[in-house]
Amino acid sequence: MPILPDTLRLTARALLCAALCVAALAGCGGKPKEKQVPGGDARVGKQLVTQYQCGACHKISEVRGAAGEVGPELDGFGKLSYIATVIPNQPDKLTAWLMDPPAMKPGTTMPAMGLTEQEARHMAAYLYTLRSPK
């Protein structure tokens, strides 16, 4: 029985395995993309978050004075799968939620703040940039 071919085959298999693993890791690696909100500008959204005083109820570390304890912290909001635990966290749903929370989840404490759709889009775009829970 030739020993060498066997060894070669094993080596080849190991190499292939390693290559696949590296490829797979490469696929996982890199920065995951933020969800995109059509027509939403995160920079404007951050200003709106300040202006509408979201920080009265929510903690957002990078917004000055936003240290509310009434609602959930928003530092990792961009990574959440669900809005308010029940609504799939998708751009159009988030925009609708920001405009009228009670319409989407009756009984919620969060009030409608009278945002225009454009303002809600900007704000949603900003909220998706919040990806590091503190």
Added chain:
Amino acid sequence: MSRMRQMSEPLQSVLHPAGADAEVIGQFTWVLFGAGLLIFLAVMALLGLSLRRHAAPLRPGLWIAGGGIALPVLLLTGLLAWSTWRSAQLVPQASNNALAISVTARMWWWEVRYRDPASGREIATANEIRIPVGRTVYLGLNAADVIHSLWVPALAGKRDMIPGRVTGLTLRADKPGVYRGQCAEYCGTQHAHMALHVVALAPAEFEAWLRNQAQPARTPEAALPLRGRAVFFEQKCQSCHTIRGVAASNSLGPDLTHVGSRLQIGAGLLRTHSSTLAGWIADPQAFKPGVFMPAASGIDGESLRALAAYLEHLQ
């Protein structure tokens, strides 16, 4: 909502005077600072000269008599004469011919009372003093608990507010605008969160505002604020708060008859809006630890929103 978008940061600055007295005080600040700066520079120049290697010998007697006695006497006498003359031009501290408003400082908010010119009744509001531009206003000051001090830098100097004693502060705003003021005497844990706004309005606007404030609270038409009015009683808010025409007189906390028309809630803490009202009611202690208002207990989300919508509606 429009209020949320439009309100810019109100001015709280001695260096941007908007009233007669603040103008004089601002001038004092600059003249004294300027004179001090000139003297400092002159002393530094003399120091520089004295460090020269081959300086000529001095006559110490002349320098002591001139720089140590004559110069300060001349300068200080001049400044004293000028400041005395200028102080005489401050608005007289008297209530004659002035619009009288009573301000009572409490831990940690301001109760403001007007007299309705039509009925003669008192109208209470909080944390906001609206005044007509160009008219002298006499603020009768008092404190309910500890010593506070009223200071609206853009309009006037400070005046202490002492329990059991009425002091007064006369001021006049020459430009319409919103001027932030602050308690200027340490009065407990939330001293830093004891702010107020002076809103100077055109005389006609002021009259209209006062007429509206004199009205009792309006009954809401929409379902949500109407439900909120019931929640107000369910939560026993009337034990501390008055809403004229709805809940009898209790003055432990601010009068809420027209709370929705005020710029801010919590004594300059948050801009008035149903969302900030809801947040504040849910847990005042989170915003202002130590404040006498307890957190609403066992109030469900919808009732909280209804209550906030009702208070916002009270304009």
